[in-house]
Amino acid sequence: MSDRIVSWHPAPSKPSYTPPPGAVDAHCHVFGPMAEFPFSAKAKYLPQDAGPDMLFALRDHLGFSRNVIVQASCHGTDNAATLDAIARSGGKARGVAVVDPAISADELAALHAGGIRGIRFNFLKRLVDNAPKDKFLEVAARLPEGWHVVIYFEADILEEMRPFIDAIPVPVVIDHMGRPDVTQGPDGPDMKAFRALLDSRDDIWFKATCPERLDARKEGGMGDPWDNFAAAVAPLVADYPDRVIWGTDWPHPNMQDEIADDGHIVDMIPRIAPTEELRRKMLVTNPMRLYWPEES
Numbered sequence: 313m314s315d316r317i318v319s320w321h322p323a324p325s326k327p328s329y330t331p332p333p334g335a336v337d338a339h340c341h342v343f344g345p346m347a348e349f350p351f352s353a354k355a356k357y358l359p360q361d362a363g364p365d366m367l368f369a370l371r372d373h374l375g376f377s378r379n380v381i382v383q384a385s386c387h388g389t390d391n392a393a394t395l396d397a398i399a400r401s402g403g404k405a406r407g408v409a410v411v412d413p414a415i416s417a418d419e420l421a422a423l424h425a426g427g428i429r430g431i432r433f434n435f436l437k438r439l440v441d442n443a444p445k446d447k448f449l450e451v452a453a454r455l456p457e458g459w460h461v462v463i464y465f466e467a468d469i470l471e472e473m474r475p476f477i478d479a480i481p482v483p484v485v486i487d488h489m490g491r492p493d494v495t496q497g498p499d500g501p502d503m504k505a506f507r508a509l510l511d512s513r514d515d516i517w518f519k520a521t522c523p524e525r526l527d528a529r530k531e532g533g534m535g536d537p538w539d540n541f542a543a544a545v546a547p548l549v550a551d552y553p554d555r556v557i558w559g560t561d562w563p564h565p566n567m568q569d570e571i572a573d574d575g576h577i578v579d580m581i582p583r584i585a586p587t588e589e590l591r592r593k594m595l596v597t598n599p600m601r602l603y604w605p606e607e608s
């Protein structure tokens with residue numbers, strides 16, 4: 313792999329919508345810098361450096377207070393870049409790690425001390441070579457107190473994921489709502505199946521994230537301003553207000569063909585959460601319960 317990709321907007325606009333004080337961007341990543349934190353030999357994409365300084369400048373520009381940094385597949389199971397960004401945040405970031413399932417208790421404790429509060433299981437074939445469910449369940453059973461599991465999968469495998477998700481002994485957070493086809497609308501089969509999953513346990517949370525991916529023109533969607541996403545996701549947020557969190561998804565890996573303006577992504581917030589109370593839950597109360605429970 314040679315070319316390093318850029319998927320982020322060079323100068324995001326200032327959003328019209330202003331997030332409330334304490335708002336958390338609960339899904340974003342850092343890449344490198346590569347000279348200090350090399351990418352995994354198994355990485356399926358090689359991005360340009362997108363380090364903590366850029367992330368924190370964007371946080372301030374968009375009007376957020378905190379970040380949850382999610383380990384991306386290009387860094388494999390070496391969480392050094394994520395931990396470095398958290399350490400540089402002055403307490404304003406926490407994270408989600410990707411670990412070798414054979415990780416020791418001491419290593420998990422070190423991740424906790426570094427601000428990690430969950431681990432991510434990625435099932436996207438274009439991003440990872442394998443996702444061993446038996447090993448994932450084993451490590452999920454011995455996580456530090458208060459941690460959760462983040463799962464990334466696409467809607468076409470939701471049914472086969474159900475027994476695995478049922479067996480996870482800690483709270484579960486689903487990335488990007490399991491990537492439903494938002495062009496089906498709020499009552500389409502993908503949203504129905506996702507609601508059935510949410511109804512199966514009251515400790516399954518979801519990220520109402522990624523209009524730029526789920527409603528991309530290349531996916532048959534509408535592109536910015538992502539009207540299919542707004543129509544499909546708003547009813548879900550309304551019906552599960554205590555289990556939804558939100559994030560920018562910056563730096564939008566693998567979206568180099570349809571680069572999103574992060575200001576426009578923030579302006580999706582009042583469209584999917586039209587009341588102040590919903591927005592406060594989605595942006596402050598809920599992510600604080602998962603990532604800064606001692607303050608919430």
Ligand SMILES: O=C(O)/C=C(\CC(=O)C(=O)O)C(=O)O
Binds near residue numbers: 341561564565
């Ligand atoms: O930013 C995301 O959440 C989605 C990604 C990248 C990713 O998750 C990863 O590399 O681990 C994607 O769909 O390519």
